[in-house]
Amino acid sequence: MGSVGQQQPGTIVPGTLDEVTAYVKAGVDGERMGACPFCQRVFMVLLIKSHHKLLKFKVITTNPAKPPPEFKALGLKHVPALIHGDDGFDALDDIIQYLDTKFPGGGLEYNDPDADVATKDFFSKFCFYIKAVNQDSTKLDQALLKLNVFLEKTLKLTNGITNGGPHHEDDTEDESASHAQTQYLCGDNLTHLDCEVLPKLQHLRVAAKALKNYDIPTHLRGFWRYLHAAYTHPIFVRTSPCDQEIILHWHDRPETPKLSHKKHSVIAKEKPKFSFDVPVHASVVTIVDEC
Numbered sequence: 001m002g003s004v005g006q007q008q009p010g011t012i013v014p015g016t017l018d019e020v021t022a023y024v025k026a027g028v029d030g031e032r033m034g035a036c037p038f039c040q041r042v043f044m045v046l047l048i049k050s051h052h053k054l055l056k057f058k059v060i061t062t063n064p065a066k067p068p069p070e071f072k073a074l075g076l077k078h079v080p081a082l083i084h085g086d087d088g089f090d091a092l093d094d095i096i097q098y099l100d101t102k103f104p105g106g107g108l109e110y111n112d113p114d115a116d117v118a119t120k121d122f123f124s125k126f127c128f129y130i131k132a133v134n135q136d137s138t139k140l141d142q143a144l145l146k147l148n149v150f151l152e153k154t155l156k157l158t159n160g161i162t163n164g165g166p167h168h169e170d171d172t173e174d175e176s177a178s179h180a181q182t183q184y185l186c187g188d189n190l191t192h193l194d195c196e197v198l199p200k201l202q203h204l205r206v207a208a209k210a211l212k213n214y215d216i217p218t219h220l221r222g223f224w225r226y227l228h229a230a231y232t233h234p235i236f237v238r239t240s241p242c243d244q245e246i247i248l249h250w251h252d253r254p255e256t257p258k259l260s261h262k263k264h265s266v267i268a269k270e271k272p273k274f275s276f277d278v279p280v281h282a283s284v285v286t287i288v289d290e291c
Contacts, residue, residue: 019056020099022046023071023081026061027245028268033061035241035249037199038092042080043239044195045099045108051235054103096192110186110193118150119185119197126204130211131255137214144220151222155229156181183229190235198230199240206243206275207250211257218279231276242272 022042025034033039046057062068064079071081074088081090082098089095100108122143129140184194205227208214216223230236241249244267250256251264259267 019058020046020082020084022057022059023062023068023076023079023083024059025079026063027241028248030063031061032272033059033239033241033245035203035245036079037203039080040199040239040241041195042082042092042095044190044199044235045096045106045192047235047239048108048190048195049099049103049106052106054105055099107189108192108195110191112186112193114150115154115185115193118147119193122147122204123200126200126208129214130207130250130257131253135212137212140208140214141217144216144223148220148222151185151226153222154182154185155222155225156183184226190233194230198227198236201227202230202240202275203246203250206246210243210247211250211259224278228278231278237274237276240274240276243275244268244270244272 024039024043025036026032027034033043043059046055046059049055050057060068062071062079064071064077067076070083070088071077074083074086076083076088076090078090080092080095081088082095084098084102087098089098122140125140125143129137182188184190185197186193201223205216208216218224247259247267248264251259
């Protein structure tokens with residue numbers, strides 16, 4: 001059992017704010033953060049609220065099969081889990097509601113029915129596709145196209161990203177028009193919907209490629225612009241599990257394609273890497289953690 005993501009020293013005066021403890025899935029080594037989109041969602045919410053000095057927190061990686069004593073004391077069985085004083089929760093909706101009620105603020109609230117509709121289907125279609133024996137990705141493609149249509153209408157599509165590459169300072173044509181829209185789903189700040197959607201999109205992107213050789217189409221400009229915004233946001237980057245953890249998370253689920261024992265062992269021992277790239281002239285760059 002390890003500890004990650006603790007508040008950086010000096011950013012909050014000790015003793016001035018309540019501290020909560022979040023428990024997230026441990027990785028294959030038992031220490032680093034494992035791959036669970038729901039755990040990452042809670043981690044992102046905690047970081048956002050701590051950035052606004054609403055709380056202090058620590059995150060502990062744990063194996064629910066071998067729960068710590070405090071789990072048993074509060075009757076907790078699953079991750080993510082949250083403990084604050086004598087209160088404990090291991091249902092995701094209860095955790096989010098508790099954090100918003102006990103520590104309101106942080107700009108996470110949103111009211112955008114169109115965004116809810118646009119993001120509703122893609123993850124269920126991904127789960128079906130990753131488990132299916134056949135290679136028909138039609139329903140997943142349709143769900144991603146639906147999401148992309150919304151994103152292209154909503155997001156800031158600068159010239160560089162629209163053309164499939166990063167924005168450059170000299171790309172000034174139509175700058176004012178392209179920046180009239182937003183950076184994330186419901187505005188220029190991360191909301192609860194972004195904290196829910198972005199971890200799932202990363203799982204889709206990494207696992208579908210590794211286990212089904214599925215590439216998200218490069219022409220989905222809004223989709224890639226949205227991921228680009230996430231990959232440049234320190235909160236998403238800090239809370240993201242490495243690619244290997246995502247691959248093994250889905251490999252270990254029932255009915256998903258299986259890796260050979262040798263391949264599984266190799267992936268588990270590889271140096272952590274993170275797919276934080278976007279299409280650039282049909283080439284990609286993968287960031288490798290040097291720590």
